[in-house]
Amino acid sequence: MIIVAGGSGTRMGADLPKQFIELNGKPILMHTLEAMHHFDAEMQLILVLPENQMDFWENLCGKHNWAVPHLLANGGATRFLSVKSGLEHATGELVGVHDGVRPFVAAEMMVRCFAEAERSKAAVPVVPIVQSLRIVHDGGNEAVNRDHYRAVQTPQCFKTAVLREAFDNAKRTDYSDDATVVEANDVAISLVEGDQENIKVTTPFDLQLGQLIIARRTPSN
């Protein structure tokens, strides 16, 4: 699994990049890697971090006496380049790409995504859109049928060779979503059921929501 953590913290309004902000006394990124490790202790974990955050991360690991095994890869200027960097280290037949700031990823969802990727080459978890949707354009905006849309989460899972070929063939480096790169290389994307709790922690509100999810999952005794 490639875990991408390129955040600079600007959306969070904090100086600390969001992946390092603590939830329940531990940086978000540690929660994320632990979720992967607990799902499958043999899973190769490739953490992509901006080069200038490497020392900070290693200090954090020491401070928290934290030892989940993982590889480090240098992040690039865009998500695309970061994933490409991580992908150089991937050795398995399948590979997932996961947002570092989605710490609540459930094991069952990872099972669904990898199984479907094995069957069909490329699979992403999605959730229904629960609010009415409008499309905006130069001339105004209009309602669209939300039932025709899905919101995409991570991990986005692929046959490693398929993801690598798509990244090698890509004509742009500004893709914000990995499945879109694969789709641009003429591979269809399968959709699997996501999870409402698999939130991306990017705002102070999300952080409080994250604390709530952790409190729910922690036995109260």
Place this chain on the structure above:
Amino acid sequence: MIIVAGGSGTRMGADLPKQFIELNGKPILMHTLEAMHHFDAEMQLILVLPENQMDFWENLCGKHNWAVPHLLANGGATRFLSVKSGLEHATGELVGVHDGVRPFVAAEMMVRCFAEAERSKAAVPVVPIVQSLRIVHDGGNEAVNRDHYRAVQTPQCFKTAVLREAFDNAKRTDYSDDATVVEANDVAISLVEGDQENIKVTTPFDLQLGQLIIARRTPSN
């Protein structure tokens, strides 16, 4: 303001319709009406409830010793019919339609929506889409640019005459969104800035999120 509360509770997995579930010791619907009343004590509040929930609601008001002034209107078989029923009672130049299970509506947002409705006839609050989006169709699915879309909230605000004409002219009764009825009557919809906290409480997860929002807003002394 027409407040639509037609929920039967099925998505919440509870027997109690979701608008009656308690947040911080008080039914969600009371929080919603209080938000309106505190914003403007002169605002006409028209609460649309299924006929078979009227007695239950009035008992709840007694039990909670709750006396925010409001009119009651009988709900219909669809949201469209419920709003149409409430609209018969509307007397002001402007009218809003709000989901009964959005108790965290902020005063500033109501100001924005009504001001824009006065200027342009019809205004809805929207928030950006923060997740990647895919469109699904018979042949598969594909990525769309989330920057072109907005998620719609309530209150949706209108010149009363404009909303009434649209409802009178409507050819269908299955609209799930009021602005769409107005748009079908050839009136352009203006978009105003919504609020991430203005959530619709429809699942147990939302309910816990709601408790979090209330805790944030309540001074801890």
